[in-house]
Amino acid sequence: MILGCLLASTPTPAAESRKAEEIRRELERIQIRAREKRGAVRELTKRERELFSNLAELETKVNTLELDVYRQERQMERTERKKSLLLARQVTLQAGRERSEAELREILKVLWPIHMSGARDHWQGLTEWQEADRHFTWLAAIYKRAEQVMADILNQSRAIEDTLASEIALTRELQEGMASLNSAKDELLTKKLTLLKSIQEVRAEQVDEQEELRRILATVEDLNYTLKTLDKSPIRDFKGNLPWPCKGKLVQAFDPRADSPSRGIGLAVPHEVDINAVSWGRVVHNDRLRGFGHVVIVLHDQEYYSLYAYLANSRVKVGQEVERGQALGTAGYYPLAKGNGLYFELRFGQKPINPQDWLSR
Structure with missing residues (x-):
């Protein structure tokens, strides 16, 4: 008995053979497209992961910045309290200077007539040494007090100027700090919105590619079914x-x-x-x-x-x-x-x- 090995391949009776070949060529072309689409979907998935990774890093930076903003706000509160103390001190200093200026005016009222009349004329009514000594001591005390009051006024003015300068410096420091933080926060939020938009675009493109891949695979399945039907033709x-x-x-x-x-x-x-x-x-x-x-x-x-x-x-x-x-x-x-x-x-x-x-x- 002689053995026979029957192996049947592509089902193609004359016209059906050509049809099967056409189907195979179409299958090969579509399968190439399917591989390309799978590659595109993988690339989009990779891109989406990268965007989410960038978004996570950005979220970390935003959270850190928000913590910095919170700390800056607490610092602002402390600075505001310092400003309030400086303002209170300024009011106190201003009131003290006003009192000193009032006292100086009173002293000048006393000294001005003496200054105008001259020391020699002023001593003319004094008959006893003790009386002259008392008068001289009194006048020296008034001059000394006038010098002290004038020194107090000068020190109070300088203190007020220093307080104002400190207040201005604190205000500028706060404004610059908050401006810097707000600028950084705005920049990060802008980047976040851009990333979210990119993720949405990538996802939309990914959905389109996956839908097209699904249609391609459905076509492959249909062509394989048609080819299989042809394969069932008589040998x-x-x-x-x-x-x-x-x-x-x-x-x-x-x-x-x-x-x-x-x-x-x-x-x-x-x-x-x-x-x-x-x-x-x-x-x-x-x-x-x-x-x-x-x-x-x-x-x-x-x-x-x-x-x-x-x-x-x-x-x-x-x-x-x-x-x-x-x-x-x-x-x-x-x-x-x-x-x-x-x-x-x-x-x-x-x-x-x-x-x-x-x-x-």
């Missing part, structure tokens, strides 16, 4: 367009009339590659067969059989439905290849047919 419609069960070097050609008839073809492969079904069908044999090692036979359309021999192992079981291109097992030792390989047959009923007439060129 006879795909003569010359079936895929090879594996890639390899031809070491045995189809020659049923030779002295040692060859009812299939043999392929040598470099290692244990997957052996794939050439068309959809049902597994009817999955066991060792004398002279052919482990053999899988697939029935197609109740008439055609494909046979795969010298398998190292099998991944299917009898009665299982398989799809075109589904792995049936891996290539094992094939004597004619003197290494790993596959013996493959196609049969129509009991009649062997040349696989090379059916496989894609």
